Amino acid sequence: xxxxxxxxxxxxxxxxxxxxxxxxxxxxxxxxxxxxxxxxxxxxxxxxxxxxxxxxxxxxxxxxxxxxxxxxxxxxxxxxxxxxxxxxxxxxxxxxxxxxxxxxxxxxxxxxxxxxxxxxxxxxxxxxxxxxxxxxxxxxxxxxxxxxxxxxxxxxxxxxxxxxxxxxxxxxxxxxxxxxxxxxxxxxxxxxxxxxxxxxxxxxxxxxxxxxxxxxxxxxxxxxxxxxxxxxxxxxxxxxxxxxxxxxxxxxxxxxxxxxxxxxxxxxxxxxxxxxxxxxxxxxxxxxxxxxxxxxxxxxxxxxxxxxxxxxxxxxxxxxxxxxxxxxxxxxxxxxxxx
Amino acid sequence: xxxxxxxxxxxxxxxxxxxxxxxxxxxxxxxxxxxxxxxxxxxxxxxxxxxxxxxxxxxxxxxxxxxxxxxxxxxxxxxxxxxxxxxxxxxxxxxxxxxxxxxxxxxxxxxxxxxxxxxxxxxxxxxxxxxxxxxxxxxxxxxxxxxxxxxxxxxxxxxxxxxxxxxxxxxxxxxxxxxxxxxxxxxxxxxxxxxxxxxxxxxxxxxxxxxxxxxxxxxxxxxxxxxxxxxxxxxxxxxxxxxxxxxxxxxxxxxxxxxxxxxxxxxxxxxxx
Numbered sequence: 001x002x003x004x005x006x007x008x009x010x011x012x013x014x015x016x017x018x019x020x021x022x023x024x025x026x027x028x029x030x031x032x033x034x035x036x037x038x039x040x041x042x043x044x045x046x047x048x049x050x051x052x053x054x055x056x057x058x059x060x061x062x063x064x065x066x067x068x069x070x071x072x073x074x075x076x077x078x079x080x081x082x083x084x085x086x087x088x089x090x091x092x093x094x095x096x097x098x099x100x101x102x103x104x105x106x107x108x109x110x111x112x113x114x115x116x117x118x119x120x121x122x123x124x125x126x127x128x129x130x131x132x133x134x135x136x137x138x139x140x141x142x143x144x145x146x147x148x149x150x151x152x153x154x155x156x157x158x159x160x161x162x163x164x165x166x167x168x169x170x171x172x173x174x175x176x177x178x179x180x181x182x183x184x185x186x187x188x189x190x191x192x193x194x195x196x197x198x199x200x201x202x203x204x205x206x207x208x209x210x211x212x213x214x215x216x217x218x219x220x221x222x223x224x225x226x227x228x229x230x231x232x233x234x235x236x237x238x239x240x241x242x243x244x245x246x247x248x249x250x251x252x253x254x255x256x257x258x259x260x261x262x263x264x265x266x267x268x269x270x271x272x273x274x275x276x277x278x279x280x281x282x283x284x285x286x287x288x289x290x291x292x293x294x295x296x297x298x299x300x301x302x303x304x305x306x307x308x309x310x311x312x313x314x315x316x317x318x319x320x321x322x323x324x325x326x327x328x329x330x331x332x333x334x335x336x337x338x339x
Numbered sequence: 340x341x342x343x344x345x346x347x348x349x350x351x352x353x354x355x356x357x358x359x360x361x362x363x364x365x366x367x368x369x370x371x372x373x374x375x376x377x378x379x380x381x382x383x384x385x386x387x388x389x390x391x392x393x394x395x396x397x398x399x400x401x402x403x404x405x406x407x408x409x410x411x412x413x414x415x416x417x418x419x420x421x422x423x424x425x426x427x428x429x430x431x432x433x434x435x436x437x438x439x440x441x442x443x444x445x446x447x448x449x450x451x452x453x454x455x456x457x458x459x460x461x462x463x464x465x466x467x468x469x470x471x472x473x474x475x476x477x478x479x480x481x482x483x484x485x486x487x488x489x490x491x492x493x494x495x496x497x498x499x500x501x502x503x504x505x506x507x508x509x510x511x512x513x514x515x516x517x518x519x520x521x522x523x524x525x526x527x528x529x530x531x532x533x534x535x536x537x538x539x540x541x542x543x544x545x546x547x548x549x550x551x552x553x554x555x556x557x558x559x560x561x562x563x564x565x566x567x568x569x570x571x572x573x574x575x576x577x578x579x580x581x582x583x584x585x586x587x588x589x590x591x592x593x594x595x596x597x598x599x600x601x602x603x604x605x606x607x608x609x610x611x612x
Contacts, residue, residue: 061581154478160564162579200481201564214458216480330580334393338564 023051025264028066028079031057033286040280045271051264060085067094067256074256077265080125082164083116084319084326086252090121091323096255098123102266105273105291110311113250113290117319122252125272126287129248129305129314130168133212133230134219136238141219143242144169144176148190153197157208157220160201161333167326168247169221171317175244182321184329192336201337205229212237224248228285228303248305248314250290282306370594373587388588394572398592401569404483405551405596408490409498412547413540416498417532420539423499424506435503438496446493450560453489454480457561481563489557494550498543505539506532537608544604549597569593 029037034057042053056063060081067076071094081089089095098120100106106114106123113124134141139151147156147169159165174180174187191198199217202208205226211217213233222230230237253272255265271277278291288305289296296306305311376383388394423434441449455461459476467473479485509532517527533540558568567575569589576586 059578061578065581162564162575195565198565199478203564210454214455215460216458338393338567339396 023049023264024054025051025261025268026054026056026075026077027268028056028058028063028076028081030080031059033284036284036286037281040284040286041272041277044277045268048271049264049267053268064089068092071257074259076256077259077261078253078255078268080251080253082319083122083124083250083252084322086122086254087117087319088323089254090117090119094257095121096257096259096262097121098255098269099266103270103273105270105275108275108291108293109273110290110292110308112311112316116250116252122254123269123273124250124290125253125278126251126290127248127305127311127314128251128288129224129246129310130165130172130221131224131246132219132240132242133222133227133237134240135212135236137236138218141238141240141242144172144221144244146242147173147219147221148194152219153194155199155216155218156197157199157202157211157217158191159221160203161330161337163203164249165221165223166201166333167317167322167329168249170329172221172242172244172247172315175315176242182317182325184325185332188329188332189336192339195337195339224288224303224305231302245313245315246310248311248316250316251287369587370591372584373591375584384584384588388585393567397567397569397572400483400566401552402596404487404490404568405548405600407487408494408551409544409548411491412495412498413544415495416502416543417528417536419499420502420506421532423503424509438499441492442496446554446556447560449493450489450557453485453492453561457485457488480561481565483562483566485561486558486566486568489561490551490554493554493557494547497546497550501539501543501546502536503539505536509535541604541608545597545601548600552593552596552600 034055042055045051046053056066056076058066063076063079063081064085067074067079067089070076071092086095100114100120100123103123109124110127113127116122116124132141132144132147139146141147146152147158159169161167161170170184170187171182173191174182174184177187177190179186199211202211202220205222206229208217208220208222209226209229212220212230213235215235224239227239253269255262255269259265273291275291275293278289279294279296281287282289282294282296282304283300285300285303292308296304301307305314373384374380374382389398419438423431423438426434457463457479459478463479464476467477468475513531513535514527517531522530553570555570555574558566558571559574562568562571569592573586573589573593576582576589
C-alpha cells in the first residue's frame with residue numbers, strides 16, 4: 001500500500017511537471033467553421049510547435065470585452081477580428097505593436113493586409129468582397145442604387161447597421177446616390193423613406209440565404225464569404241458587379257499587449273499567414289487568402305475574394321471612419337429606419 | 340415536523356445559499372447598475388432611456404403584444420379547456436398530450452417553421468391567394484402579426500394547461516344548474532365559469548404575459564430588426580453596443596412589468612370575490 005502511494009505521488013508529480021512544461025497559446029476567434037480550422041490550422045500547428053492551443057470563440061463584442069476586462073493580466077494572446085474592431089482595441093492601448101521582421105510571411109501579404117489599421121498594430125489574414133446577390137431571372141442589378149428601385153419593392157433585404165455589412169452597404173449606396181465622403185445622413189434618410197418596402201434588415205448571412213431560397217427576398221447585399229450558400233442553389237442567383245464597384249474589408253489578427261507569450265504568438269501568426277496554411281484554408285473555402293502567393297483552382301476561387309485585381313479594386317471604408325461615426329449612424333438609423 | 344426550527348433552517352440553508360449567491364446576488368448587482376450614474380444613485384438612466392422615441396415605441400409594442408397574446412390565449416384557452424374537460428378520460432388524455440407536445444419541441448425549431456408557413460410561398464399566402472382574398476402574396480414575415488402568431492403558438496399551451504386544471508375542479512352540476520335556471524352561455528361564463536376558474540386564468544395569464552415579454556427567439560426570428568421588442572433591444576445593447584447600463588435598465592423594466600402584471604392580475608381576481 002505504501003509503495004502504491006509513492007508511485008501514485010511520483011506519477012502525479014511527473015504529470016504536473018509535464019503539464020507545466022507544455023506551452024499553451026490562447027487564441028480568440030470567430031465561432032464559425034471551427035472543425036475546418038482545427039483540421040487546416042490548429043492541429044497542424046500544435047503538432048509543429050509541440051504546444052497546446054486554447055481556442056476561445058464568441059461574437060466580436062464579447063471577445064473584445066474579455067480582452068478589455070483582462071487588460072492588466074491578458075488571458076487572450078492572439079485574436080482575429082474585423083479591422084475596425086481591432087482599431088477600437090488599439091485606441092484603448094490594449095494591443096502590442098506587431099514586429100513584422102518576426103513574420104517570415106509578411107512580405108508575401110497583399111499591401112492592404114500588411115498594416116490595415118495603421119501603426120503596425122494588426123496584420124490582415126483574410127479579405128472579403130461585398131456586393132449584391134440577386135435573382136438574375138427576375139431582375140438586373142447594375143448599381144447599388146437599384147436596391148432602392150421600384151423593381152425590388154417589398155423583395156429586398158439590407159444588412160442591419162449593427163453588423164459589418166451595414167456600414168459597407170451605406171458606403172456604396174451613398175456613392176450610388178451621388179454623395180461623397182462618410183456623411184451617410186442622406187442615405188440613411190433615403191432608406192428610411194423606403195423602410196416599409198424592405199423585407200428585413202438581416203443580421204446573419206445564413207438568415208438571408210434562407211429568405212432568398214424561399215423567394216421572400218430577390219436582392220440583397222452580402223459578403224463574398226457567403227456566396228457558396230447561393231451559388232449551389234437551383235434558383236438563378238447572380239453576384240452583381242455594380243458600376244460603383246464592390247466594397248469589402250479585411251479581417252486582422254492581433255496580439256494583446258504584455259501577454260507574456262509573444263514568441264509563441266508570433267510563431268502562430270506566421271504559421272497562419274504562411275502560403276501552406278493560407279492555401280489549405282482557402283481550399284477548404286473558409287477564408288480568402290491575404291497571402292498573394294496562394295494559388296487555387298478556378299472552382300475554389302469562385303467562392304473566394306481572390307486575386308490581386310479584385311482585392312485592389314475593393315472600394316473599402318477606412319476602419320477609422322467606421323469607429324468615429326458608427327454611433328451617430330446607429331442613432332440616426334434607429335430614428336429614421338427602425339422607428 | 341422538525342424537532343426545532345434550527346433543523347428546518349439547516350435543511351433549507353443549502354438551497355437558500357444556492358439561490359442567494361448564484362441568482363439573487365448577480366441579479367442584484369446587474370440591476371443596481373441601472374440606478375448608478377457617476378458613482379452615485381440616480382434615475383437619470385431611466386429618464387434618458389424613456390425619453391428616446393425608439394425606446395418608447397419598443398416599450399409600447401412589447402406591452403401591446405404581451406397583452407394581445409395573453410388575451411387571445413385566454414379566449415382560445417377557455418374554449419379548448421372547456422372541450423377537453425368534457426371529453427371522456429381516454430380522449431382527454433390524448434388531446435391533453437397533443438397540447439403539451441409542442442412544449443417538448445425547441446422554440447427555435449417551432450419558430451423557424453413559421454418562417455416557411457408565413458412566407459410568400461407558404462401555406463398562409465397560398466390560402467389567401469386561393470381564396471381570392473388577394474392577387475399577390477402579402478407580407479406577414481417581419482411584421483407584428485408574425486411575432487404575435489409566433490408568441491401565441493409558443494405560449495398557448497401554458498394557458499390551456501392552467502385553465503384545464505382549474506376547470507377540472509369546477510363542480511360538475513354548476514353549469515347545468517345555471518342553464519336550467521335560464522342563464523344563457525354568456526351568463527354561464529361570466530357568472531359561473533370565470534369566477535370559479537380565475538386562479539387558473541391568473542396563473543395562465545401571468546405565464547403567457549411574462550413569457551411573451553421575455554421571449555427572445557421568436558421576436559428575433561419573426562420580427563427581426565424591424566419589429567424590435569424590449570428583449571431583442573436588450574440583446575442588441577449587450578451584444579452589439581456593449582452597453583450594459585442600458586441593458587440593465589431594460590432588464591429592470593422587464594422584471595418590473597412581470598411583477599406588476601402578476602400583482603395586477605391577482606388584484607383583479609381578488610376584487611371579483
